[in-house]
Amino acid sequence: MNGTRTTGSPYAPHTDDDTAAMLEAVDADSVDDLFDIPPAVWFDDEFGIDARTEREARQLVRQTLERNDDLVELLGRGHYGYYVPSLVDHLADRSEFLTSYTQYQPEVSQGFLQALFEYQSLLVELTGLEVANCSMYDAATALGEAATLADRVRDTSGHRVLVPDLLLEGRRSTLENYVAGTDLEVETYPTDDSTVDVEALTDTIDEEVVLCYVENPTVRGTIEERLAEIGDLAHEHDALYVLGSDPVALSLLQRPADVGADVVVGDASVLGLPTSYGMGLGLFATRESYLRQVPGRLVGVSEDATDRRAFTLTLQTREQHIRRERATSNICTNQAWVALRTAMHAASLGPSGLIDLAKRDVTRAQDLAARVDDLVGVTAPVDDRHHIREFVVQVDQPAQAVADDLEEHGFAVHVVGEHELQVCVAGASDEQIDAFVEAFTEVVR
Amino acid sequence: MNGTRTTGSPYAPHTDDDTAAMLEAVDADSVDDLFDIPPAVWFDDEFGIDARTEREARQLVRQTLERNDDLVELLGRGHYGYYVPSLVDHLADRSEFLTSYTQYQPEVSQGFLQALFEYQSLLVELTGLEVANCSMYDAATALGEAATLADRVRDTSGHRVLVPDLLLEGRRSTLENYVAGTDLEVETYPTDDSTVDVEALTDTIDEEVVLCYVENPTVRGTIEERLAEIGDLAHEHDALYVLGSDPVALSLLQRPADVGADVVVGDASVLGLPTSYGMGLGLFATRESYLRQVPGRLVGVSEDATDRRAFTLTLQTREQHIRRERATSNICTNQAWVALRTAMHAASLGPSGLIDLAKRDVTRAQDLAARVDDLVGVTAPVDDRHHIREFVVQVDQPAQAVADDLEEHGFAVHVVGEHELQVCVAGASDEQIDAFVEAFTEVVR
Amino acid sequence: HYEPLLSEKDSTHVDVDDDSPLPDDLTRDSLELPELSEPELARHYTRLSQMIYGIDSGPYPLGSCTMKYNPKFTEDVAALDVAAVHPDRSSGSIQGTLELLHRLQDYLARIGGMDAVTLQPPAGAAGEFVGIRVASAYHEHNGDDERDEVIVPESAHGTNFATAALGGYDVVTLPSDDGGRVDLEALEAALSERTAALMLTNPNTLGLFERNITEIAEMVHDVGGLLYYDGANLNALLGRARPGDMGFDVMHYNVHKTFATPHGGGGPGAGPVGVVDELAPFLPEPRVRERGGEGGEGETEYELFAPEHSIGHVHGFQGNWLVLVKTFAYIARLGDDGLLDASAKAVLNANYLADQIDYEVPYGPFHHEFVASAGDQDAADVARRMLDFGVHPPTTKWPEIVPQALMTEPTEVESKETLDTLAEAFQQASASSDDELESAPNRTAVGRIDQTSAARNPRLSWQALQDTNSGEDSA
Amino acid sequence: HYEPLLSEKDSTHVDVDDDSPLPDDLTRDSLELPELSEPELARHYTRLSQMIYGIDSGPYPLGSCTMKYNPKFTEDVAALDVAAVHPDRSSGSIQGTLELLHRLQDYLARIGGMDAVTLQPPAGAAGEFVGIRVASAYHEHNGDDERDEVIVPESAHGTNFATAALGGYDVVTLPSDDGGRVDLEALEAALSERTAALMLTNPNTLGLFERNITEIAEMVHDVGGLLYYDGANLNALLGRARPGDMGFDVMHYNVHKTFATPHGGGGPGAGPVGVVDELAPFLPEPRVRERGGEGGEGETEYELFAPEHSIGHVHGFQGNWLVLVKTFAYIARLGDDGLLDASAKAVLNANYLADQIDYEVPYGPFHHEFVASAGDQDAADVARRMLDFGVHPPTTKWPEIVPQALMTEPTEVESKETLDTLAEAFQQASASSDDELESAPNRTAVGRIDQTSAARNPRLSWQALQDTNSGEDSA
Incomplete structure (x- = not known):
């Protein structure tokens, strides 16, 4: 039939x-x-x-979607299109993983629980923090949850949440929605060369601050150089120090625990998901001291009746289905299957592969910046910082016009200012980058 | 890594x-x-x-294959591109099916054995014969095996194998290779309006004939009308009556057992496989009396130590790994996984869906023939017979030129004569057929 | 039925500073993770999968969770290359994506009887949050900013309470009447000018239709409140009744529960939100609309826009796109006929199954689910016992209005034969001895799990496990 | 661990004549088959899959079968839309397909040290058949038509014997020498002007390299015979020795065994055949070659052609295309380095495992496989016993030169850890009591199966089963 x-x-x-x-x-x-x-x-x-x-x-779906132009995307700014090994699709698509429910009956969910436990373990290694949940929706909502966590754990009457002025609109706006039911207010601090202006931050921070948020790398691909200093600053004012990052960057950049981070948020789906119109995986890790205040699901180890090791969702009394209006979050369904995919992708790369990938993100961004910087009327990178994955390019012509021309040539880049484009190497092959340089050269000629 | x-x-x-x-x-x-x-x-x-x-x-593979032109294929003649339900890919791709070995250890192969047993049962219903093996390579090699079977089971000193003059070159040539090590010789009998010329066949058949092969439908899409008569003729001369068909046609056309067929061969991958450059699935079914002479693998039912039903490969003494040079065939690896897919596709359609599919193959071919027959300088169908799936079209212009023009318009058809094209509706959507008529109209204008 | 952790198979320490393109002080020292080959990983995850019960394993009658079969073809369309676009692409270059989203907005609006739909919320609870934020924004926009209460029936999903709290509201819990439905007197008492919204699911978690829904809507609207529809149980009503027609102002859709997108062991989901015209200006941005004029080939063109008083974003980008593609494909496959048949068979199945089991089933008549009572037995024990019969048990111990609740929702995808098998498992469980109940399950990958130990001594990572073990070793 | 047959779930009788577009006498009366829904089928096949041991389940050390891990990405490339073309397409419109085939012909020629390759044979045995047919055609072309014997070593694969017979040859069986290799004196005695070919695999089925291969080739060629290479064990030599360089005239490649295409539970396979220049004119048609001139974009163009004295077709079309795509992808992934490493690790693994087990392992030194002897135990019992330890057993009772043979080939994809697990299973089997051996297996979906009953009372379809049952009922 x-x-x-x-x-x-x-x-x-x-x-x-x-x-x-x-x-x-x-x-x-x-x-x-x-x-x-x-x-x-x-x-x-x-x-x-x-x-x-x-x-x-x-x-119908195919024909509809075929209206999309086939462009080489040199796009990043929070969503990346790394190559996902075929293994991930094939194993994650096994219907036992794909079609099962949340693991409320752990005895028939051991495989998924173990995979999520391995995902948590991966994030513990990457962040250096003791506790990682097994997912939030995305980086923006994870940041929102970090703010409500701060609201719960900070004793002060403070209400200021500090975020960088460069923060993506989607993240800032989501954060504001999350704190709308609290007394918290979101404020920005300035950046300098697209990294935290630590002096300006020092000037603005006070005891009213409950959370200080920094991203590394930043949305413009720059790498923060004074993270530990910022951490000290936050802690001096009894503010929660929240770092935004992702598993690829974390494989190479400073370990959050080493710079004093209290919470790490970000999008972990840089591994495991292809480009998917912004679908993500909210990374959330924190210190053990905040364990009982963590939002979302946690998988823990226990024993079964014969004392064999077994996995189970644990500390569920934090959650909405038990605690109702006093839950740490309203989150129920999260991104479990994406977390599985991310864990698979990370396992497929291994520590060497992860580090290599991140290093190539640094050198390839560097190389591409140098190549376009050679062109007349083009400066790259704009920011005098180390970069990973992406960087901002200044062009003499109006940026939008350049981007439109590039689209005609089959390439998509970000427009981030009147004369600023942003370019990302993460998902592109070497051939595609060569072709891009050729097209870019022609467009800005 | x-x-x-x-x-x-x-x-x-x-x-x-x-x-x-x-x-x-x-x-x-x-x-x-x-x-x-x-x-x-x-x-x-x-x-x-x-x-x-x-x-x-x-x-590399993708770029290489993208050199293929994207044409709507109105092609048949032994290989068809029916829509394969997504279920088939998802389930057949489960690695337990895809990556397992031949079921020599039946205790850890029950699932595959059962699926193959179900495939055999499907063919038994479709053909009406008692025994179906669980696959040969394709229709051509199955026909070759039928000939060697005839050589073994016929007592006569005969050496003539009769096939229709329309037989596909690939099938005839394969057959000739299979009988090269025997005394058999392949001869053709004439056809009339692309079906067996029974009178001519009567004239040529004699006791020297060991096998008489008829296809229904024929390679030109015509439906045989005197199958039982031909069967009688073959049996009167003690020749094996071998019918060529496929699961879709068999769902609607006369049941081979009802017209006296001794063996049914054909390509069963019309169900289960997408268009795949001729990759097939050899269907082989025969009467119980020839059981010990059947080539290839057979799955049978048995009991386990606790008397539960269990499946196993059986009658292996016919096979090369036991019987060596006295085996019924040299076949070892066959097309098991394709048989699985075919069984899945058939199960997905069910008897109603199978019959509907075949009926639509008749009416859609009829409708398309009528539409192109309306065009000036075009006759369709050429053969004054009922058709299923495909038919021959006569054009005033050179057929090759028309086909080339159609290719320019994005359609592939067969050239089967100087002024003859062949067109198949099996895999095409209604929209594609409408577009084809439009293109064809333009081309022959 | 045992598979070591990846880290137990291998743990490789890799120093970062070799050939680092960055200064030492900007990088971590090392990374220690499993370094395994593809064959090893394929086996690892294959074995893990073998220790999971999925919807293709058998019946999954989780009340209020609506575990439906997930059509395979929806996976294929979500995996199309043309679906893989970046969220920052220019609108002109992703007309296909925007068209699909627009069509889905339209489908959902029709199905729910709503005027406008946002697809951004990445899960049902996120949809609830959008609903509550929209309600806040609406009241605030009207200068109506003293409303600080949200009313939630006692039998509601936990997310309703948590969402209202996250939105900054005090939660007013509404008792049920004797028939298991909203107690109108209690509602009257709860409603006031402080009421921002009443959150309701219909049919409710007992599977009962709120017959007084029109009256309820009037009562809520009379005090200036909004009526929120929790879409968890929409599968029961498809094609037969629409929240919009019942007087709901805002609703979320659980695409997993109603439109068969896979649950993925806990997401990703999607929780689109539909609203009446009056609330449309407050929906999250961006949404998709038709652009005046037509494209080159006469096709309608689409664009993103921010509603006038938008609450802004509730997700960094546009939500769980791949899930939305599957949702669209499912609706396009079923159409009117299929959707109508889905609710028919879902309700038939629930009623049939309720009839076949021995446990007491209070209340009624049921739509898509029923809540049986395990009586003297512990419902969680019953559930674990049922695992041994090869089926998945129902949701247990909730709603609390039924003692030892066995909340059961077979959905439309189960055959009569499967329901009979399931009924048999219920019977066997009900006939089980205390000992059998308390020792279950026995045929699963692991036996009954000690939840207290897990919570008392949290071991939430391999690293923690190592510490625990070495602690034990030294002890 | 039990799943009913599809036909036991449903059997629906449908009459054909309703609305038939054909006259009654051209159609069947009815069709009776299972009519089931997608959810039911998904569960059926999922459950069946759970009763199968695949390469992702664990080690699969089947001697001479070379069960290697099948890289997942090769499935994806074979599933590409652009791979789905009809065999009757014009050459000009499928340049991609022809280019891929041509590149694969070239890869295989280089790997085997051959001059020309056909990709048409749909399995290894079909490749053998092509080899034998090519040999016949060659001799016949040379007027050398009295050759009616093919020589095959006693330890050869059964297909060699059967293929030679199918080709019309008398089979001359060649005994092994004390070292397990070709006995040169016996070969001398067997060779004559009647010899059409000697079929050999190297390393042979004992895992031993035929050290005298150059001499053997000379001897065969001296009598005018051809030397055929059975590619079953090519994985042992990748990058280290090539059949062409050893003096072989014709060979087949088992793409499953050497290039990791999935075995599919018994196919589809592919058995490309390589030959030296002299034999190239006899290969099956069509083959692919470069066409003079270049395409529009400077790309090489390809065309099909019939070799001058082609034996014609051995498959209706062009063989198992989808398998060839996977073969190509695998070789392109590994390249020289990977192929060289594959043989290295395959040989290392076999030697290591042989060293770790208690069973006697005669002969040596081994390449990719070894044949242990179960001694007093029945090898098939040992195999079934090993199933209970969660691993797949080796091939048993063959070659017969080793009593109670356990023919073991771990391949390169197994880790040391897995080999140790496997060795442990061997040890446990060797330490098992007679009772344990004879009652095994016990932890599988079904217990030991009665082969005699299956063969004595063949029940080869559901219909036959029905007849049997009703016969029993009436008895």
Whole structure:
């Protein structure tokens, strides 16, 4: 029937005989009789949505999406298109992983629990912090959760949340929504050459500050150089020091625990997911002292009846289904399957592969910047800092016009200022980068 | 390491420490020492094949294959591109199916054995014959095996194998290779309106004939109308009556058992495989009386130690690994995984879906023929017979020129004569067929 | 049924400073993680998968979780190369993505009877949060900023309470009446000018339709509050009743529960939110709309826009895109007929199964789910016992209104035969001895797990485990 | 661990004549098959898969079968839309397909030291058949048509014997010498002007290199015969020795064994055949070659052609294309370095494992495999016993030159740790009591299967099973 049948749900297996027998069992004449809906709200109309065969539905999605232009994306700014090993798709797509529910029955969920435990262990190594949950939605919501954590754990009456002026609008806005139900207020501090202006931060920070947020690398690809100093500054004012990063950067850059971070947030789906229109995986790690205030799910080790090691969701009393309005967060479904994929991708790279990947992100960004910097009327990188993965390019012409021209040549880049573009090497092959330089040369000529 | 590593085999897990420990255990200084190869034949050169990352290897294949033109294929003649439900890929790709070996250890192969048993059962229903093996390579080799079966089971000194003059060159040539080691000789009998010319066949058939082969539908999409009569003719001369068909056609057309067929061969991958440059699945079914002479693998039911039902490969004494030069065939690895896919596709369609599919192959071919027949200078179908799936079209212009023009318009059709094209509707959507008619109209204008 | 941790298979310490392109003080010293080959990883994850019960393993009748079969083809369309675009692409270059989103907004609006839809919330709870934030923004925009309460029925999902709290509201819990539905008198008492919203799911978690929904809506609206629809149970009503027609102002859709996107062991999900016209200006930005004029080939063009009084973002980008693609594909496959049939069979299945089991099933009539009572037995024990019969048990101990609740929702994807198997498992559990119940499960990868030990002595990483072990060693 | 047959779940009888577009006498009356929904089928095949041991389940040390890990990415490239073309497409419109085939022909020629390669044979045995047919055609072309014998060593694969017979030859079986290799004196005696070919695998099925290969080649060539290389054990030599350099005239490649294409539970495979220049004119048609001139973008163009004295087709079209794509992808991934490392680790693994087990391992030194002897134990019992330890056993009872043979080939994909696990399983089996051996396996989906019953009372379809059952019922 499948593939051709378009009446009824192709995923409801009832034969007519079954339906008749079941109706008889429940003593009903028709299925409609089972619906206890008052006539006033009974829906008599149709949605007007055509049923399609599987083939037609596939075709519809494909044809619709084929309207997307096929561009080489030199895009980053929080979402990256690294190559994901084929292993990840094949194993993560096993239906036991893909179609199972949250692990409330741990005895039949050991495999998923173990994979999530391994994901947590990965983040513990990367961050140096003791506790990582097994996911938030994305970097923005993880930052929001960090703020509500700060609100809960800080005794001070403070209400200031400090974030860099460069913070992505989507993150800042999400953060503001998360703190809308609290007394917290989001304020920005200035940056200098796209890294924290520590002097200016020193001037603005006070005891009213409950959270100081820094990203490393920054949204413009620059690498912070005074992280420990900033950490000290935050702690001197009894503020939570929250670092934003991701697993690739963390494989190479300073370990958050070593610079005093209290919480690490970010998007862990840089590993494991292809470019997916911003779909992410919220990384959330923190110190053991805040364990009981952590939002989201935690997998822990326990023992079974015969004292064998077993995994289970634990400390659930923090969560909404137990604690209701006093939960640490309202999060329920998170991004478990993405966390699985991220763990798989990281395992596939191994420590050498992770470090190599991050190092290549540094050198390839450096190399590309140097190549475009050679062009007349182009400066790159704009910021006098080390970079990873991406950097800002200044062009004499209007940036939007250059970007439009590049799109005509088949390349997508960010426009970040009137005369500023941003370019990312993360997902691009060497051939694509060569082709980009050629197109860029032509466009700015 | 994977995805980036290009030295050594990425699929050999040895760490350097492992290698050292293992060499020590076997008391060797280096791996080279383990090779007992005389210096004269030691290979000192290189193949000159570059190692690539997984991403690069993928890219290489993709870029290479992207040289293929994207044409709508109205092609058939033994290979069809029906839509394969997504279920088939997802389930057949489970590594337990895809990566397991032949089921010589049945206790850890029950799932595959059962699936193959279900495949055999499907063919038994479709053909009406008692025995179906669980695959040959394709229709051509299955026909070859039918001929060697005939050679073994017929007592007569006969040596004639009769096939239709329309038989595909690939099939005929393969058949000739299969009988090259016997005394059999392949001869053709004439057809009339692309079906068996029964009178001519009557004239040529004699006691020297050991096998009479008929295809239904024929390679030109026509449906045979006198199958039972031909069967009688074959049997009167003590010849094996071999029918060629496929699971879609068999769902609608006369049941081979009902017209006296002794063997049914054909390509079963019309279900289960997408268009795949001719990759197939040899269907082979026959009467119980020839059971001990059947080539290839058979799955049967047995019992385990606790008398539970269990599946196993059986009657293996027919096979090469036991019987060596007296085996019924040299076949070893066959097309098991394709048989699995075919069984899945058939199960997904169910009997209603199978019959519907075949009926639509009749009506859609009929409709398309009528539409192109309306064009000036075009006759379709050429053959005054019922058709399924495909039909021959006569054009006033040189057929090759028309085909070339159609290719320019994005359509591939067969050229089967100076002024004859052949067109198949099996894999095409209604939209594609409409577009084809439009293009065809323009081309023959 | 045992597979070592990756870190137990290998743990390789790699120094970072070799050939580092960065100054030493900007990098970490080293990284210590498993370094394994693809064959080893393939086996590891294959074995782990073998210790998981998924929807393809058998029935999964989790009440309020709606575990439906996930059509395979939806995975294929989400995996299309053309679906893999970056969120910062120019609108002109991703018309396909925008068209799909727009069509999905439209589908969902029709299905829910809503006027405008945002697809941004990355899960149901995030959708609730958007709903509550939209309500806040609406009241605030109207200068109506004294409203500080959200009313939630006692049998509601935990997320409702937590979401209201996250939104800064005091939660007012509403008791049920004797029939398991909203107690109108209690509601009357709870409503006031402090009421920002009432959050309701319908049918409720007992599977009962709130028959007085029109009256409830009037009551809430009369005090100036908004009526929020928790979409968890929408599968029960598809094509038969729409939240918009019942008077709801804002709702979220659980695409996993209603539109068969895979649950993934806990996400990713998507929780689109639909609202009535009046609330549309407050939805998150960006949304998708048609652009005046047509594209080169006569196709409609689409663009992103920020609603006038938008609450801003609730996700860094546009939510869980790949999940939305699957949602769209599912709806496009089923169409009106399929959706109508889905609710029909879901409700038929629940009623049939309720009829087949021995446990007491209070309340009724049911729609998509029912809550049986394990009576003297411990519902969690019953669940674990059922695992041994090869099926997945129902949700347990909730809602608390039914003692030892076995909250059961078979969904439309189960055949009569499977329901009979499931009923048999219920029967066997109900006939089990105390000993059998308390020792279950026995046929699973591990036996009954000590939850107290896990919580009392948290070991949340391999590193922690190492510390614990070495602690034990030295002790 | 039990799953009903599809037909036991449902069997629906559908009449064909309703709305038939064909006259009644051209159609069947009805069709009776299972009519099931996608969720039911997904569960059915998922459960079946759970009763199968695959390469991702654990070690699979089947001697002479070379069960290597199948890289996942090769599946993805074979599934590309651009790979899905019809065999009757015009050459000009499938340049990508032809280029890939041409490159693969070239790769294989280099790896084997051959001059020309056909990719058409759909399996190893089909490759053997092509080799034998090519030899026949060659001799016949030379007017040398009295040759009616093919010589095969006693320890050879069964397919060698069967292939020679299928090709119309008498098979002359060659005994081994005391070292397990070709007995030169016996070979001398067997060779004559009747010899069409000698079929040899090297290293042989005992894992031993035929050290006298150059001499053997000379002897065969001296009598006018051809030397055929069975590629089953090529994995042992990759990058270290090439059949062409050893004097072989024709060979087949087992792409599953050497180039990691999945075995699929028994196919599809591919058995490309390489030959020296002299034999190239006899290869099957069509083959792929470069066409003079270049394409529009400076790319080489390819075309199909029929070799001058081609034996014709051995497959209806061009063989198992999708398997060839995977082969190509694997070779392109590994390159020289990877291929060289594959043989290194394959040989190291075999030697290490041979060293770790208690069973006697006669002969040596080994390359990729070794044949242990179970001694007093029954090798098939040992194998079944090993199943209970969670590993796959070796090939048993063959070659017969070793009593109770345990023919073991771990391949390069196993880690030392896995080999140690495997060695442990061997040890446990060797230490097992007769009772344990004879009752094994016990931890598998079913227990030991009665082979005699299966063969004596063949039940080869559900229909046959029905007949049997109803027969029993009436009895």
